[in-house]
């Protein structure tokens with residue numbers, strides 16, 4: 001591969017999320033989240049795995065920052081657990097919770113690592129779920145209040161904020177198919193939760209403009225949808241799938257409208273939303289975060305309610321989570337974002353893969369060539385998008401550590417650093433050593 005040069009200031013980092021790495025979910029006055037509740041509900045997660053310990057990051061945070069520095073990370077994307085800050089979701093502030101993240105941010109800055117803070121990465125306070133959660137229109141105010149608490153505490157030191165991580169997964173997983181907390185299965189609830197999540201995003205951005213002085217954005221998981229054939233059915237199915245995942249959140253956030261296909265998909269379950277709601281949702285953003293993992297070759301089927309689904313590619317390479325390795329999809333997707341929404345700055349806020357990693361060998365090596373290959377090709381795809389004119393400001397590898405993969409428990413390892421969950425020992429994999437060189441050469445060694 002010819003030498004690739006990335007823009008000056010391009011930020012190289014890694015990403016995690018609170019519930020997946022911290023453990024100690026109820027420590028120091030924190031309240032339970034819907035994931036504490038969900039994981040402790042029999043049958044909801046593989047092997048009954050919970051976030052009670054995870055990577056014990058709540059206690060090992062200082063050593064983990066030291067590890068990030070040793071790897072040469074320039075940035076670290078993490079999320080704040082809302083119920084550590086507001087144990088009941090609103091009102092009373094648990095200062096010990098704020099202090100944990102304040103100390104983490106100070107340690108990152110002292111080690112020359114820029115924090116990117118995600119306010120919501122799926123762990124709603126259980127107390128708010130008991131008040132209707134994202135089905136309650138008051139959730140926009142709850143979220144703006146929580147965001148304001150964090151802006152006041154950290155905005156001088158945190159300069160890149162994210163409101164929501166992946167509203168599509170929160171609703172498709174948590175309200176339509178029930179695989180994720182809060183485990184609902186309702187075509188009627190799904191659009192309401194989606195809409196309130198986006199109202200909450202808008203309210204939190206509005207609150208930031210009154211308090212914060214830096215940058216705030218939204219993180220979405222999007223994937224390019226390619227028709228399995230040129231039949232009318234597959235073409236229409238691909239259009240539906242594209243609208244449902246890729247346009248459903250970026251269109252209201254950036255264009256102030258929903259794609260028309262959503263009415264077709266949800267039918268009588270799609271409300272006529274008030275114009276004032278769309279005005280709240282559409283707030284000026286400083287960047288968009290893109291979480292990319294795979295593409296979808298899409299065909300018409302009888303799935304509910306989308307009537308579209310992915311077709312496995314016979315010659316494709318697949319990860320442990322069943323996702324096709326398709327780097328060109330990332331380039332295509334970034335160019336699509338630029339063409340549809342204009343020159344908004346973008347970060348790759350997640351990209352990575354779970355492969356079956358061997359155990360830690362003698363001398364502390366973990367050989368993960370498939371992950372290195374995946375990362376090299378996808379970082380190359382980012383560069384191709386930059387060459388095509390996309391304003392991409394950084395790349396956050398998912399993930400720093402092996403961690404709790406939600407309902408799949410600890411069965412999938414996405415980390416560039418291996419975690420022995422019995423001893424909590426961290427061991428950088430070959431991919432971490434490789435990534436360190438990519439960062440040190442600013443991409444030239446790719």
Ligand SMILES: OC[C@@H]1[C@@H](O)[C@H](O)[C@@H](O)c2[nH]c(CCc3ccccc3)c[n+]21
Pocket residue numbers: 017020165166169221291293350398404405406414
């Ligand atoms: O699955 C790997 C990671 C999760 O560990 C992150 O918490 C989450 O932000 C995230 N999003 C995606 C892509 C969307 C997706 C998530 C879960 C299941 C299927 C697709 C992959 N990942």
